[in-house]
Amino acid sequence: MVLPVLIIWLSLLADRVAGDPPNRYHPVAWLGRFIGWWGRPAVYPEKIRRFAGFFMGILTAVLFSLPFFILDFYLPVWAAIVAAPFLLKICLAWRCLEEHVANVENALSLDGDGRSEVGMLVSRDPDSLSEEEVLSAAYESMSENLTDSIVSPLFYYSLLGLGGAAFFRASNTMDAMLGYRDERIKIGWFPARLDDLLNFIPARLAGLSLVIWFAVKGSLGDARAVLKRDRKKRAGPNGGVTMSLIAGGCGIAFIKPGVYVVGDKKRSLKEAGADIRDAVRAATIISAVILSLVLLAAGGIVFRFLLCL
Numbered sequence: 516m517v518l519p520v521l522i523i524w525l526s527l528l529a530d531r532v533a534g535d536p537p538n539r540y541h542p543v544a545w546l547g548r549f550i551g552w553w554g555r556p557a558v559y560p561e562k563i564r565r566f567a568g569f570f571m572g573i574l575t576a577v578l579f580s581l582p583f584f585i586l587d588f589y590l591p592v593w594a595a596i597v598a599a600p601f602l603l604k605i606c607l608a609w610r611c612l613e614e615h616v617a618n619v620e621n622a623l624s625l626d627g628d629g630r631s632e633v634g635m636l637v638s639r640d641p642d643s644l645s646e647e648e649v650l651s652a653a654y655e656s657m658s659e660n661l662t663d664s665i666v667s668p669l670f671y672y673s674l675l676g677l678g679g680a681a682f683f684r685a686s687n688t689m690d691a692m693l694g695y696r697d698e699r700i701k702i703g704w705f706p707a708r709l710d711d712l713l714n715f716i717p718a719r720l721a722g723l724s725l726v727i728w729f730a731v732k733g734s735l736g737d738a739r740a741v742l743k744r745d746r747k748k749r750a751g752p753n754g755g756v757t758m759s760l761i762a763g764g765c766g767i768a769f770i771k772p773g774v775y776v777v778g779d780k781k782r783s784l785k786e787a788g789a790d791i792r793d794a795v796r797a798a799t800i801i802s803a804v805i806l807s808l809v810l811l812a813a814g815g816i817v818f819r820f821l822l823c824l
Contacts, residue, residue: 516814525600564701584678718753738764
């Protein structure tokens with residue numbers, strides 16, 4: 516179990532140092548183009564759209580993850596040390612997430628308008644948002660994607676190897692593209708439910724990591740209070756966990772106009788930006804430590820069992 520632990524930390528290092536390649540070279544961008552090809556509701560008669568979403572969703576996840584499973588199984592140790600961190604890095608997006616939020620912040624500071632940048636992060640109409648609401652959309656995306664873009668890929672790598680991380684990334688990408696309550700509701704139903712299921716445990720792991728961080732920072736009471744009160748305001752079973760903990764722990768409010776307010780506005784998002792970023796970074800590291808300890812403990816149990824045979 517030492518090798519998977521090493522690969523987790525090398526993948527995080529590779530992400531921080533190298534970031535993401537341009538879209539034309541990124542396998543997830545190729546995945547997105549494939550989903551865009553089959554994920555057009557108008558292509559299918561309405562009565563078979565749910566089945567089409569189910570069948571093509573499973574097919575897409577299997578096709579994307581299969582090369583990762585094969586490489587994970589056949590790579591010798593020396594090659595895995597070199598290649599596996601970059602293959603796992605394909606399935607997570609820590610630095611990229613921060614860069615998108617930084618682009619919003621920079622656009623606001625330069626010309627007072629980060630709407631075009633925030634439109635890359637969320638589906639809401641950016642033209643109707645105030646400056647605080649633009650920042651809220653950006654930081655909400657960062658808070659929610661702590662699970663989707665970082666902790667879940669690491670969790671499924673720890674559980675099922677590179678293929679598990681790739682299967683999750685395919686599911687999450689399909690949800691991001693198709694899981695909406697518009698004309699895509701039927702074709703996107705299965706990808707959305709699959710994503711909710713796969714994120715359920717990782718979201719709680721990310722939440723535990725945030726609890727540890729805010730306990731160290733001395734704001735755990737506020738984080739827990741907002742978690743208890745507001746976690747269900749966000750649609751779905753997972754996104755509200757990290758959003759509410761970060762809102763409470765950082766003393767801010769996430770606002771989606773006309774839909775929800777998560778947290779209490781004790782200070783502005785502009786003031787709290789560095790603390791939100793620190794919380795996401797800390798939760799990433801803490802989650803990786805927890806997964807590493809679990810892997811090492813599991814390896815120790817297996818080793819002792821083999822000694823007894």
